[in-house]
Amino acid sequence: MRDDPSVVALVARAAGSDQDAWNQLVERYAPLVCAICTRYRLSNHDIEDVGQNVWLLLVEQLGKLREPAALPGWLATTTSRECLRVVTAAQRLGTRLDDTPEFVDDVVIDEEILRAERDGALRAAFAELPPPCRRLLAMLFSDPPHSYTQISATLGIRMGSIGPQRARCLERLRRADTLLALSAGEFETNTPGGGPGA
Amino acid sequence: MLDDWDDEQLLVALGEAMRARQAVPESFVDLGKSAYAWHNIDAELAQLTYDSSREPVAGLRSEAASIRALTFTSAHISLELEVTEGSLLGQIIPPRAGTLETQTRAGTTTSTPVDEIGCFAVEPIPASPFRLRCRTADGTDVVTGWITL
Numbered sequence: 043m044r045d046d047p048s049v050v051a052l053v054a055r056a057a058g059s060d061q062d063a064w065n066q067l068v069e070r071y072a073p074l075v076c077a078i079c080t081r082y083r084l085s086n087h088d089i090e091d092v093g094q095n096v097w098l099l100l101v102e103q104l105g106k107l108r109e110p111a112a113l114p115g116w117l118a119t120t121t122s123r124e125c126l127r128v129v130t131a132a133q134r135l136g137t138r139l140d141d142t143p144e145f146v147d148d149v150v151i152d153e154e155i156l157r158a159e160r161d162g163a164l165r166a167a168f169a170e171l172p173p174p175c176r177r178l179l180a181m182l183f184s185d186p187p188h189s190y191t192q193i194s195a196t197l198g199i200r201m202g203s204i205g206p207q208r209a210r211c212l213e214r215l216r217r218a219d220t221l222l223a224l225s226a227g228e229f230e231t232n233t234p235g236g237g238p239g240a
Numbered sequence: 241m242l243d244d245w246d247d248e249q250l251l252v253a254l255g256e257a258m259r260a261r262q263a264v265p266e267s268f269v270d271l272g273k274s275a276y277a278w279h280n281i282d283a284e285l286a287q288l289t290y291d292s293s294r295e296p297v298a299g300l301r302s303e304a305a306s307i308r309a310l311t312f313t314s315a316h317i318s319l320e321l322e323v324t325e326g327s328l329l330g331q332i333i334p335p336r337a338g339t340l341e342t343q344t345r346a347g348t349t350t351s352t353p354v355d356e357i358g359c360f361a362v363e364p365i366p367a368s369p370f371r372l373r374c375r376t377a378d379g380t381d382v383v384t385g386w387i388t389l
Contacts, residue, residue: 183255
């Protein structure tokens, strides 16, 4: 998603002095930073340390990023580098017990980037839906999903209307700008349920 | 992508996306948001390049080392730190006079003078995590990453 307009706009606003835009960037990409730390099997304490450094480095880089749309890639690479530093230091000291840490290669990093971009776009699209759609879809995608009987009782929708409303809400989701930008990107092979940790 | 997905796949992907966000601790997100306080501060970030607690000492466990030493390095200067009982001693390399600020995560800041050979002493040792920002007369302005002792 090299041309995601929302990321470019958020980076530009955050490079000014817009704390809200910065917060949105953090909200959107914290799962990516966390996911990569998890790949390196860092402790919670180390994850916080790595996160701190990554965000501080990003604050420093705002306005200097040559390609703001490539922010997820920059974040993933930076996080990976910070994780490696922690892992190598622990190995040298002998405090890391599993001396065969999971091999985190570029393929894994790329998977996490794609996943983060897809998830971020889906969450952004979801947030733009009208509240009744969000309530209905939230009950449907919860794990385990709610039954139509529960949904009907909770939301006061007739059983027969749930199916059509579900279809309408998902159609709205599909047409959200963020998802249209995503489908124009490089995500053909990235199907749901097949990703890491799914 | 979306052209190929049916409603069921889209719903599954949406659920996964929402859960991926929920799995991230709020404290982690909050730390990220608070990092913005350093925006527009014209300081260069100095990276931790040496930490005695992470270096095995010639056959001894690091716990045996009595003094914890840390080095932070930026493009222009290094900051060498030693943690002693009750104080944090340091020196700017190459030596120069200036001011050292200690900032805690809670947002409190205290200033310490740096003498002409670049030495300073912070007493008492600040509550972890903290970071140091060093400004010198020649315009050098460097801030370290967060330090936890």
